[in-house]
Amino acid sequence: MVNHGVVLDLIEQLGRTPAGSTITLDVASGASDADEIADNVDMIATWCRASGNELVESRSDAVVVRHGRSADVLAGLDPDQVPGTRLWMYTNFDCNLHCDYCCVSSSPQTDRRALGADRIARLAAEAEQAGVRELILTGGEPFLLPDIDELVATCTAHLPTTLLTNGMLFRGARLERLRRMDRERLTLQISLDSATSEQHDAHRGPHAWERAVAGIGLALDEGFDVKVAATLPAEQTHEVAPFKAFLGTLGIRPENQVIRAVAHQGAADDGIELTVESLIPEVTITAEGVWWHPVSATDESQFVRREIFPLADAIADVRQRFVRHRETADRAADWFPCS
Numbered sequence: 365m366v367n368h369g370v371v372l373d374l375i376e377q378l379g380r381t382p383a384g385s386t387i388t389l390d391v392a393s394g395a396s397d398a399d400e401i402a403d404n405v406d407m408i409a410t411w412c413r414a415s416g417n418e419l420v421e422s423r424s425d426a427v428v429v430r431h432g433r434s435a436d437v438l439a440g441l442d443p444d445q446v447p448g449t450r451l452w453m454y455t456n457f458d459c460n461l462h463c464d465y466c467c468v469s470s471s472p473q474t475d476r477r478a479l480g481a482d483r484i485a486r487l488a489a490e491a492e493q494a495g496v497r498e499l500i501l502t503g504g505e506p507f508l509l510p511d512i513d514e515l516v517a518t519c520t521a522h523l524p525t526t527l528l529t530n531g532m533l534f535r536g537a538r539l540e541r542l543r544r545m546d547r548e549r550l551t552l553q554i555s556l557d558s559a560t561s562e563q564h565d566a567h568r569g570p571h572a573w574e575r576a577v578a579g580i581g582l583a584l585d586e587g588f589d590v591k592v593a594a595t596l597p598a599e600q601t602h603e604v605a606p607f608k609a610f611l612g613t614l615g616i617r618p619e620n621q622v623i624r625a626v627a628h629q630g631a632a633d634d635g636i637e638l639t640v641e642s643l644i645p646e647v648t649i650t651a652e653g654v655w656w657h658p659v660s661a662t663d664e665s666q667f668v669r670r671e672i673f674p675l676a677d678a679i680a681d682v683r684q685r686f687v688r689h690r691e692t693a694d695r696a697a698d699w700f701p702c703s
């Protein structure tokens with residue numbers, strides 16, 4: 365038999381609860397068996413639908429009800445932050461460098477694990493259909509691939525594309541591949557960590573700085589839009605202003621200067637901790653599958669799924685997990701108040 369007192373209890377408790385917060389209500393107390401508990405839950409679900417409140421969770425002996433409806437988690441993001449707005453693709457994982465804070469542990473000895481032309485072509489086409497607005501190719505060092513110009517052409521045929529590189533390999537056949545790339549639809553993002561060679565080379569290897577600076581100059585001279593991305597260890601954060609001034613002298617516009625901290629991922633011994641709970645996801649594809657974010661594309665705790673295709677399903681999966689994480693965090697906050 366339905367216990368109408370449960371609903372009265374619920375109304376009273378919700379009346380004392382701020383909009384958007386949740387309460388946990390005992391639905392087993394006074395019930396004689398499981399059927400009676402189920403009837404109570406059904407009645408509460410019906411009442412929630414009729415009254416504009418949200419039944420968040422139903423357990424064997426309790427329900428969690430939100431006063432009103434949950435905010436739209438995705439609507440609360442900047443449009444550029446909505447997962448699936450940008451699609452990251454790891455073209456390969458091997459690299460000519462062996463940086464000591466590489467977030468995916470790349471090096472000359474790292475297995476290539478190439479995503480491959482066929483998958484990149486299908487991803488670029490499906491990304492356009494799925495509403496992705498930008499493709500981003502990263503590695504490893506993409507210029508190690510003999511077909512990197514063709515991979516880029518495949519991507520720029522569909523969407524504006526950014527190609528991440530350490531900028532050190534623009535010679536010989538690799539320079540010719542660079543010269544074949546689309547200057548209208550492609551941005552090159554080159555890594556450079558400091559205004560002088562000491563800090564950059566300390567983490568990336570001897571002469572890496574001078575070759576990266578030369579690569580930036582060459583790319584600009586070739587007519588490419590160039591971003592510079594710096595990874596700053598904690599001891600370098602006071603050097604941001606002079607570093608930005610230096611980038612200005614190289615011809616890098618302020619909006620093309622990306623400066624971020626070292627993340628505790630991959631080869632890095634320390635750095636900021638980034639988890640699925642703290643990171644807004646950016647859908648990332650590797651040869652192994654779909655990952656939460658490019659900074660964590662070898663961190664098993666941030667692996668999303670093995671199936672890459674259909675891409676729209678992979679994007680939907682990441683969005684749903686993100687919404688669930690945020691709602692769980694909200695509920696946890698309600699269940700463990702500070703006073």
Ligand code: SF4
Pocket residue numbers: 459460461462463465466467468469470471503504505530555568
């Ligand atoms: S940080 Fe970039 S350049 Fe350095 S090893 Fe990793 S992929 Fe290569």
